Amino acid sequence: MTGAQVNAEVLAVIVALVDGRPAVLTLGEPPRLPSGPLLPGHRSLQQATRAWVEEQTGRRLGYLEQLYTFADVDRTDTGRELSISYLGLTTAGDPGIGGWTDWYDLFAWEDRRNGELLPQDLERALYAWADASPDSDERRRRVAITFGLAGRSWQPDLVLQRYELLYEAGLVAEAPDNRRAADADLAPGLRMLGDHRRVLATGLARLRAKISYRPVVFELMPEQFTLRQLQDCVEALAGQQVHTQNFRRVIEQQELVEETDQLAETGGRPARLYRFRRQVLAERSIAGTKLPTTRAR
Amino acid sequence: MTGAQVNAEVLAVIVALVDGRPAVLTLGEPPRLPSGPLLPGHRSLQQATRAWVEEQTGRRLGYLEQLYTFADVDRTDTGRELSISYLGLTTAGDPGIGGWTDWYDLFAWEDRRNGELLPQDLERALYAWADASPDSDERRRRVAITFGLAGRSWQPDLVLQRYELLYEAGLVAEAPDNRRAADADLAPGLRMLGDHRRVLATGLARLRAKISYRPVVFELMPEQFTLRQLQDCVEALAGQQVHTQNFRRVIEQQELVEETDQLAETGGRPARLYRFRRQVLAERSIAGTKLPTTRAR
DNA sequence: CGTCCTTATGCTACAACTGAGCAAAAGGGG
DNA sequence: CCCCTTTTGCTCAGTTGTAGCATAAGGACG
Structure with a gap:
């Protein structure tokens, strides 16, 4: 069974600790994850990822594991785009090309080390989104579970679910129905190229789960x-x-x-x-x- | 960044309980997993998987999650082959096209419900493989951990590691350096098309981990x-x-x-x-x- | 030198959970 | 009525997880 022709790239979430702060390796502005097309010379997906990260950032990788494969149907001109994402861990070392972006500049709501709760206005915006739906009860419960509200405990590894909920609620900058531009500031965090912030959220979720x-x-x-x-x-x-x-x-x-x-x-x-x-x-x-x-x- | 052209297919590990026995949906002989090329009409990878399984087996799927993406470099004539695998769960219902193959016909050593230990001859063959290497200590320890020998406990979710070790040791039929054909019988289990048994092992490992x-x-x-x-x-x-x-x-x-x-x-x-x-x-x-x-x- | 600050490290109490086993309940068949 | 089966209720001990108290060991400062 031979498959149809598609474009394939690898995409890397590379994490390190920089001055005690968790950071991800990014390129350019808006920040994007290192990536590159899958070429015939690559022996494996993992090796392709190593090669591209090394070429783009001059950095050798240690630990690397496959994360998730995303398919993009939007761009139909060049055919389908397939992104195989990897999660890598490394020590900061010398920065090489590209820079380290602090996780919590991208996902400010994920940092609870100082006992901070969810910002009041964000909580209100979430519940407002819930109430704007016919099945508001269901949505309110989802908000409460995902964000550890209403007496529920905060679950660190729900990073992706939180991001997706914020996306649905139009509270992150890249959300398509981000009707009120002002709301995008409620969930404070830099946006990234394309869906890279989602990929990153997938990586953080995996990493938080894995350390345990x-x-x-x-x-x-x-x-x-x-x-x-x-x-x-x-x-x-x-x-x-x-x-x-x-x-x-x-x-x-x-x-x-x-x-x-x-x-x-x-x-x-x-x-x-x-x-x-x-x-x-x-x-x-x-x-x-x-x-x-x-x-x- | 646009990727190079590759062939892509989806590959499905569909699990059900048939007469109380865990089974996987297979087609043909030797058994293979349902699969199909990724086509422009498919909205998502998941939807592509549903579509192909439905077309090939006449069966509607419920639960479906992405498993792993494999890249095959062997066949260079048609370019690279990319297989995105999915794990699906369903109730047996009417069989439709294709059949259910019992897991434990494919991985006999994975069934410990009757308190059976690893067959003596298989254990000996594993240790023999370990001893045939310069770093036999390392290998012996790996065997012991992976198969729960030497006082260690059997870990159900190491399905993939066990399969890979058997593969390395040349004890499964599809191993390339399966020098002595007789040895292939030591790890009793039907072989499948290509690397499908490895994909299946990945699925079982995920499922065993997930139920917990x-x-x-x-x-x-x-x-x-x-x-x-x-x-x-x-x-x-x-x-x-x-x-x-x-x-x-x-x-x-x-x-x-x-x-x-x-x-x-x-x-x-x-x-x-x-x-x-x-x-x-x-x-x-x-x-x-x-x-x-x-x-x- | 002694006091106070900081961080590191040792130990204990208590609650929750887990693995294991005993025993009774509720059906059917001789 | 006894014996078989499977289901269901309960107890107990060992382990693990959470929380807090107390002490150790450095530096800064009077």
Whole structure:
């Protein structure tokens, strides 16, 4: 069974921690994700992604996993456009070409590390959208679940659902029925080229889910790090605070790290430096960095 | 950025329960998964999948989610082949065209419901493969983890890893370096067309993982069912037995089902019939059918 | 030098969940 | 009426998860 001819490109969500802030690798203005056509010379999709990211940003990639495949029917002149997206993790290092864009400049509502709740006006706009429909009850419930309102707990990994809901409600800049331009400011965040922000949301959702059952955070960390730095990293990704003592307990009991004999100055009591036990990647029994959540309030 | 021209097809892993046995929808001999080229008329990848499955098997699909995108570089004559695979769940109903193939005819080693361990000869063949390498320790550990040997627990959702390991070890029929034809019988299972068995393994892995955190089993159940039937379904998917009382406890406390006023004859005490509370699909707080595992021995 | 600040680290209490087993209920068949 | 089957209710102990208290170890500053 041979398929019809289509155009195919790979699209990369490359995440790193830059000055303790989670960032994604972007090019140009408005920011877009690194991407490139799938060429006959590429041995695999993954290799194609590595090649394009390297060529466009001069950066070597480490961890890389497939994310999702999007099909675009809009542009029919050149045929269908197929985008195979990948999620990559790396350490910041030297920036090369292109820049790092802070996640939370793109999805401001996803950062809850300071205990901030959803902005009042955004909450009102969401419920207004819900009420503008015949089945407003259904919509209100969806809003409440997706955004952790009405007594429900905030679920960090619902990034995509939140973005899609905001899109439907016309509250993000790229929404087609963004009737009132003013509303686009309610969900504060830079827009990106095309549907790249959606792709990015898919990546963040996957990453937030993944850190809880696989030790992937370490791909973002330097060779040696303190437990506080590791915790900061997890909190940055999850957009949520974590109970310090419990976090350490989980890390230790899972034997994810091993001590070094070095200490780091931290402003308070010096912290021990640790390094990741690479062996656990082979030990598939290891659960991951199941980030200890704060109980819902 | 416009992509290069490639051939694209969609590929469907359609799962149902047939007489209490988990089965996948296949066509022809050797069995292959329903598939079809991506055509300009298709609105989306998902819709393309629905259309092709319906055309080839006369069967309407319910639940459908994207699985993985495979790229094949082998056939260079017609250009690259891109396969976007989907996982679908349905009730058996009338078979239409094509047939249902039992999972465990394709992956015999994945069925542990009767407490069977890995066949001795297969275990020996795996370790023999491990020992035939310079880093035999690493390989032996990988075998042990993947197949739950040497005191490690069997992890149902490692379907793909197990298949890939068997493939590497030349113990499945389609392996290229299947030097000794006799060995191919050690991992008993029908082969499929091309890499379809690998795609299927990907689907089973996803499904086994998913039943533990999303209430998807119900897509396979009839409108009304007893808790025992539901448990049988979960056990069939997981390839593992489940503690009945705990299973019921989880189902009830998560409020996944509601009673009907009907009973079913079962050979013993009549069982109450339940129906799925469709509302929970909207309530994202629900964890799923987190199948209560049997503690590792 | 002692006090106060900061951050790091150790430990405990309590609640919730999980795996496992006992036992009674409710049908049918000899 | 006894025995078989399957369903259903319940208990118990061990584990895990959340939260908070307390101490350790540095620097800054009087």
